[in-house]
Amino acid sequence: MTHDPLPPLRDVIARHGLRASKALGQNFILDLNLTRRIARAAAPFDECVVYEVGPGPGGLTRALLMEGATRLVAVERDSRTLPALEEIKAAWPNRLEVIADDAMALDEKALFAGRPVKIVSNLPYNVGTALFVRWMTADWQPWWQSLTLMFQREVAERIVAQPDSKTYGRLSVLSQWRADPRILFNVPASAFTPPPKVASAIIHVTPRAPRMEGIDPKSMERVTEAAFGQRRKMLRASLKTLTPKTEELLERAGITPTQRAETVDIVGFCKLALAWQAMNDKA
Missing domain, CATH: 3.40.50.150 (Vaccinia Virus protein VP39)
Incomplete structure (x- = not known):
């Protein structure tokens, strides 16, 4: 029909x-x-x-x-x-x-x-x-x-x-x-x-396949929530809701601390999520 x-x-x-x-x-x-x-x-x-x-x-x-x-x-x-x-x-x-x-x-x-x-x-x-x-x-x-x-x-x-x-x-x-x-x-x-x-x-x-493997979806949610929660701020400031060690986190991810969230591409956020996971595992 x-x-x-x-x-x-x-x-x-x-x-x-x-x-x-x-x-x-x-x-x-x-x-x-x-x-x-x-x-x-x-x-x-x-x-x-x-x-x-x-x-x-x-x-x-x-x-x-x-x-x-x-x-x-x-x-x-x-x-x-x-x-x-x-x-x-x-x-x-x-x-x-x-x-x-x-x-x-x-x-x-x-x-x-x-x-x-x-x-x-x-x-x-x-x-x-x-x-x-x-x-x-x-x-x-x-x-x-x-x-x-x-x-x-x-x-x-x-x-x-x-x-x-x-x-x-x-x-x-x-x-x-x-x-x-x-x-x-x-x-x-x-x-x-x-x-x-x-x-x-x-x-x-x-x-489709993830751009990077090994990322916990909850980590990506937390990282993006923090980064875009204060999108006018530089990442070294906006990511403080995740960790006080923002400089270390950004260095691990290969991202300049003075960047703002809207300038970081998808791969950059994948690296951030992986870096945050690694820091939590280490702790």
């Missing part, structure tokens, strides 16, 4: 009396052409499980099924939208599983138990970045094969940013250390109901 057997999403939303919840970071997309474009960006799905977080009334859910997802797991914490999702489940028998829960509380690795997974989501604004960081700091190779996600445009730009730019930061390093993220296309605010105050963008992320 490639056509949508259900009524237009606008009618479904009206019939169930649904309104996007600001508290849950919701914005609904009604344009099926747009949701199908997002789904096609993540395809082909082959034998993969497709994992969607925050489907809401199911606009993207319907598009994913139309574009060939044969096993779709949708996690939704907003009980108001569950009846609409159940209608989709009935229209596409044996292809959709709806889990009424908070994605932040799920053990996703256990949930999917080694099955190949593609994550495709219009992430709720209030938890999108936290979920993304969790997925990017998972074991490598990660439990997912690819991420196709919608973010606010400014967040998407931070994810793909390069050194020596205002948008380069912690998300850039965590994203690019072991993966290749790219922006696929922009989504105007007018595509949403209600329209947010900012534009959005679709990003696609595929994992």
